Amino acid sequence: MIPATSSTPPLAELRGIGKTYGTGEHAVDALVGADLAIYPGEDMIIEGPSGSGKTTLISILGLLLRATTGSIRIGDREVGQLGERDLPALRAKTFGFVFQGFNLFPALTALENVALAIRMKDGKAKDPEGQARALLERVGLGPRAHHLPADMSGGQKQRVAIARALGGDPPILVGDEPTAALDTKTALSVMELLRGLASEHGRAVVVVTHDPRLERFADRVVRVEDGRIESNLPRLAQAS
Amino acid sequence: MWTLAKKILLHDRIKFAVASAGVSISVMLVLVQIGLYFGFMRTASTLIDHARADVWVTKAASENFDFSTPLDDRTYYRVASTPGVARAERMILAFAQLKLDSGADLGVQVIGIEPHARLMAPWNVIDGDVSRLGEPGAITVDASEWDKLHLKDVGHRTEIGGVRARVAAVTEGIRSFTTSPLVFTDLISARAFTRLPDEAENYVLVELAPGADPARVVAALRRIPHVDAYVADEMSARTQEYWSSRTGVGAGFFMTAILGIIVGLVVVGQILYNGTLQHLREYGTLKAMGARNSAVVRVILYQALISAVVGFLLGGGLAVGARAAMAGANLSVALTPGLFVATAIVTAVMCTLASLLSIIKVLRLDPASVFKV
Numbered sequence: 001m002i003p004a005t006s007s008t009p010p011l012a013e014l015r016g017i018g019k020t021y022g023t024g025e026h027a028v029d030a031l032v033g034a035d036l037a038i039y040p041g042e043d044m045i046i047e048g049p050s051g052s053g054k055t056t057l058i059s060i061l062g063l064l065l066r067a068t069t070g071s072i073r074i075g076d077r078e079v080g081q082l083g084e085r086d087l088p089a090l091r092a093k094t095f096g097f098v099f100q101g102f103n104l105f106p107a108l109t110a111l112e113n114v115a116l117a118i119r120m121k122d123g124k125a126k127d128p129e130g131q132a133r134a135l136l137e138r139v140g141l142g143p144r145a146h147h148l149p150a151d152m153s154g155g156q157k158q159r160v161a162i163a164r165a166l167g168g169d170p171p172i173l174v175g176d177e178p179t180a181a182l183d184t185k186t187a188l189s190v191m192e193l194l195r196g197l198a199s200e201h202g203r204a205v206v207v208v209t210h211d212p213r214l215e216r217f218a219d220r221v222v223r224v225e226d227g228r229i230e231s232n233l234p235r236l237a238q239a240s
Numbered sequence: 241m242w243t244l245a246k247k248i249l250l251h252d253r254i255k256f257a258v259a260s261a262g263v264s265i266s267v268m269l270v271l272v273q274i275g276l277y278f279g280f281m282r283t284a285s286t287l288i289d290h291a292r293a294d295v296w297v298t299k300a301a302s303e304n305f306d307f308s309t310p311l312d313d314r315t316y317y318r319v320a321s322t323p324g325v326a327r328a329e330r331m332i333l334a335f336a337q338l339k340l341d342s343g344a345d346l347g348v349q350v351i352g353i354e355p356h357a358r359l360m361a362p363w364n365v366i367d368g369d370v371s372r373l374g375e376p377g378a379i380t381v382d383a384s385e386w387d388k389l390h391l392k393d394v395g396h397r398t399e400i401g402g403v404r405a406r407v408a409a410v411t412e413g414i415r416s417f418t419t420s421p422l423v424f425t426d427l428i429s430a431r432a433f434t435r436l437p438d439e440a441e442n443y444v445l446v447e448l449a450p451g452a453d454p455a456r457v458v459a460a461l462r463r464i465p466h467v468d469a470y471v472a473d474e475m476s477a478r479t480q481e482y483w484s485s486r487t488g489v490g491a492g493f494f495m496t497a498i499l500g501i502i503v504g505l506v507v508v509g510q511i512l513y514n515g516t517l518q519h520l521r522e523y524g525t526l527k528a529m530g531a532r533n534s535a536v537v538r539v540i541l542y543q544a545l546i547s548a549v550v551g552f553l554l555g556g557g558l559a560v561g562a563r564a565a566m567a568g569a570n571l572s573v574a575l576t577p578g579l580f581v582a583t584a585i586v587t588a589v590m591c592t593l594a595s596l597l598s599i600i601k602v603l604r605l606d607p608a609s610v611f612k613v
Contacts, residue, residue: 092530107251
């Protein structure tokens with residue numbers, strides 16, 4: 001993995017991001033003055049205790065949640081003020097998401113789940129099934145392409161979810177506790193896969209986790225506490 | 241999207257079977273109830289619809305075709321001499337009691353027609369000789385009433401209104417709305433059976449002269465004192481309207497049909513909504529990944545339409561089966577192509593409406609919610 005340098009323009013950048021839930025005396029500051037830049041080829045881990053603001057941070061990064069304050073740039077474009085109609089297309093083009101619970105359609109095979117996401121992201125996508133097959137091969141599930149999620153292990157389901165997230169070739173993969181439901185061996189192999197994907201095509205991988213064992217896969221570890229980014233360091237620097 | 245919709249539906253086959261059953265029962269109820277209504281209405285106006293009369297003349301203020309007030313022959317002659325009238329025939333329609341072999345009486349509706357009548361005559365004659373209706377006491381009886389009237393064969397003798405009657409011919413498919421068997425005979429026998437005075441009749445049937453304007457002839461006929469006149473289509477519609485709205489028959493049938501639609505709405509709506517809740521995280525994931533609301537809504541709408549198509553086909557088949565079963569009970573279910581098309585549209589609308597709750601749920605689904613396990 002090639003750590004990003006300050007001379008490389010970021011894929012996405014959050015500046016002074018704040019998020020307040022509720023109003024008046026019930027207002028809760030979930031995130032305060034958060035700055036974060038995501039660089040191509042970077043494998044970033046965001047960690048912190050429950051309720052620290054990690055999920056709010058990646059929801060805002062993934063354009064799923066609007067910030068109360070601050071600015072968001074995707075590439076060289078300010079997107080914080082974009083209308084709701086413009087966001088789905090931008091999300092489809094920029095992000096792939098992987099979740100703890102896999103969120104695969106149980107009625108669809110692995111191939112169909114991935115092809116559906118490709119078709120939903122781009123109604124004019126050429127040969128979605130062919131693309132889905134190639135993505136499943138990429139995550140090592142070619143032989144399981146026609147299996148239903150119910151016939152797969154947790155690790156295999158998460159690989160299908162990763163293949164689905166890769167549909168449309170987004171530059172940023174966002175994972176929310178993607179290994180939380182997996183045993184240690186499987187969790188490590190999933191992280192290995194995500195790390196490998198980060199090295200392809202200058203793609204960035206951002207993973208939220210509670211699991212300190214996963215730090216070794218990261219180029220950069222961001223620690224969030226009480227709604228603030230307490231540290232944002234290259235892993236080696238953090239280790240030292 | 242079709243594939244996804246189909247697979248989501250078929251993944252849980254029991255739920256899909258319940259949804260299909262709900263729609264098919266709803267479709268069957270709608271088809272059978274409205275078919276029965278149409279059947280009854282056809283039956284109510286069957287004599288008018290099978291007559292060759294262009295205009296019907298009746299006593300003024302007679303609301304009901306089956307219970308009209310008699311006219312007299314002076315009216316008949318005035319009708320016959322009205323400009324634009326090429327032919328006029330008298331017709332009697334009145335109730336009488338037919339003596340059964342058991343000695344009991346059974347009400348029948350007697351239709352008295354002119355000798356050699358051209359504007360009203362029995363149709364679908366399957367046995368006997370209808371030309372012998374001019375003989376004293378000769379009658380036709382419909383085959384569907386054969387057992388009810390304890391008749392044995394053509395030539396069977398009985399009494400109507402205490403007057404001797406003899407079956408001269410048998411018809412098929414001539415049934416009355418009032419459930420009293422229809423009996424054709426000539427004017428003289430009809431007056432005897434129903435104890436109508438000589439020179440009395442209930443209707444004068446009119447054939448217009450070539451080129452005559454029906455509206456002008458009707459207007460002219462209405463100038464005859466105490467007389468109303470209607471072109472045949474109007475007479476038919478008026479008769480159906482009477483039975484449909486004055487008696488509540490129409491409201492009864494349509495209420496049941498509406499109940500059928502409500503049953504379908506509730507069953508399909510509940511199944512679709514449960515399915516949507518079950519897949520909410522998956523829909524949220526698709527939205528998070530950039531799927532537009534329209535794409536996700538299409539998946540739900542397609543599920544509704546698949547339920548509609550399967551339910552309609554099953555329900556249509558059940559309705560056809562019900563029609564065959566009801567024919568044995570002398571009930572006419574008029575399943576017309578138009579009724580099938582209308583019911584198909586109603587079914588599609590019903591299933592689409594049933595999916596509204598699911599659609600609202602998905603439209604309101606916050607894609608960020610997928611991060612909350």
